[in-house]
Amino acid sequence: MIWLFLPGVELSLLAGAAPVDSKVPVLEVRVEGGPGGLYGWAAYHSTEGIFCHERKTGPSPTGEVANERKRLARLLIFFALKEATGKEPGPWGIFTGIRPTKIVHRLLDRGCNREQTVEILCRDYAVRAGKAELITGIALRQRPLLLPLANNPGQVSVYIGIPFCPTRCLYCSFPAYSLNRHRQWVAPFTEVLLAEIRAVGEELCHHNLEVQSIYFGGGTPTSLAAEQLAELLEAANLYLRTAGTVEFTVEGGRPDTLSLERLRICAGAGVTRLSINPQSMQERTLKVIGRDHSVEDVYRAVEAARNVGFPVLNMDVIVGLPGEGVADVESTMEHIKGLAPENVTVHTLAVKRASRLLDELSNHPLPTGEEAAAMWEVTRKYAAGSGMVPYYLYRQKRMLGNLENVGYALPGRECVYNIQMIEERQTVIGLGAGAGSKWVNPRDGSLINQYNPKDPQDYIRRLPELIKRKIDKLAAIR
Known part of the structure; x- marks a missing residue:
């Protein structure tokens, strides 16, 4: 503060x-x-x-x-x-945490209506009215998808982390390993991840636990060889997917990894939501941030994904990228609007400690906080103009303008996993290198976080211990 x-x-x-x-x-x-x-x-x-x-x-x-x-x-x-x-210092008042909507849900749980909640946020948390209205509206939109804790002890979601990417982006701090340098780790990692999926899936079945959503993230899962991706998706369907599974997401992320073969593998495995993340639709920006794909690659990937038949496409963009201004964001959003995804996730650039960007700031001038806020407003208007509503929100340290990340969706196309992960009212089990598990006690809502090792070699070495830890936790939450 x-x-x-x-x-x-x-x-x-x-x-x-x-x-x-x-x-x-x-x-x-x-x-x-x-x-x-x-x-x-x-x-x-x-x-x-x-x-x-x-x-x-x-x-x-x-x-x-x-x-x-x-x-x-x-x-x-x-x-x-x-x-x-x-x-x-920005519009969020005394909120410095990642999940401001959790406070809203507590107020709604106690019987506050929309107007009372907004008033409390402005008065007691110094949140500006526009942001108070935003997070209150998001929380109300989430309520039908968030069961009361006492009603969902038998339901979990699963995250599967693939820690490999074609290259590492300028702004990235996630535990992602470039295939250029670490390709030799992929095969042993995949073999061990299959074992973790199988062991945890068998335990979920033993405890009669339903899996509401499955999310393949990373990293870039589609950077794996097609046969490795197919093997992992098949294992997820065999051991994790249940009658109660309503959503299966794969982060395609980099459009240059989305070959027609991989798209068909994902669709054939029953993936219901695919992310294709351009981050920007400005060629010069893509080169600066190290994306190694073109705007044309984005169009090609979206067209192919539509032809294959995914029910929901998500596209990520970042506001505040080096060298960009409001006009660049307007251009990017015009492109996105024409591609008509069902979801758009807008991230505000955060200068993270583990990113190359922090070390190279002198070479990459960034927009001011005021400029970032103007860019964010452009994305909001474009999302609204496309018929989308904001459905989840989170914040990070070192964000330009002390702003936020917002997910938009066409009504009825909201990502269930994103809501459950941010609101922390359902156990989310993390499999794979760097994946985090959130163990929620359904009796009192208390939360325990556990993380798999980020380093693939460490993850491989410690797998028996990691599986035992999850088996013990599954028995406790049931």
Whole structure:
């Protein structure tokens, strides 16, 4: 929160009151009270003066007093530093986490209506009205797809991570290994992943667990050889797919990997949703970010996918890419609109620590936060103009303009897996290198995260341990 206003400032914790003669800026915060209401104040002492903010609250709207204390402390800091610096750090107020819609669902769970929820977000979290309306609308749209915890202990989703890509993109920080350097790992990795799919699938069957959605991600799953991809999809159908499976997604990602053979393999395996991710439809940008495909490749892949007959196509774009402006995003969205996918996912560029972009920023000028916000607005208008509605949202650190990523869909074509993954109300089991599992306790909603090793060699070596860990967790959640 402090770094939103004072980026990179060094922080240390002081005990007791602020020193009267300190030449170093000091921030004091105090919150007291209980279930009936809280009172708190924050004071920022600097060479420019003392900047204070105080506030009283009534009974907690969520009923969680400890969380309310933390929320009020953040809110006090937000307004004290806003006054001291004169900065407006973005539209999300005190939300710094990945999943702002989770707060909305808690409010809706307690009986708040749309208007009350928006009011609380603006008043108690300093969220701007437009974003409060956005996430409230998204949460309400998700509600029919999110069973109450007590009603879904017998239902899970499965993520299968393929950690290989043709090349590594400039902005990427995911645990993806380029095939140019790591092709020798693919065959042993595939063999071990098949064993994990089989072992976990047999355990799911033993516990009578339904799999609602299956998601092949990465990496780029379609960068595998056609026969390896076919083998994995066949195993997923044999061991994971159940009568309750409503969605099967494959991240095609790079259009240059989507040969007609691979598309037919996916369609023949019953894949219902395919992602083809151009990120931009500007040739010069594709070269800068290292995509190794052309705009024409995107058109070819979409046409072939339509001819093969996938029910849902998703396309990803990124706003804020190096060298792009609003006109470039408008051009990209015109292309996307003409291709008419059922889903569009809009990402705001995040400068991630593990990316090449961070090391090469001097060579790649980025848009300002204001420019990124204008680009984001272009994508929103194009999605709305195509009849799409926003259905899921998440945020990341170091995003341009302190913005967000939003998934849009034609009504009724929302990606179930994306909703379950972000809202964390259903167990999601991660298979493959770098895959994360989210074990949700259906009795109280508590969550345990577990991760497979990112390195394929480490994943291969530790497979027996990883399978045992999942078997133990499956027994516990049932």
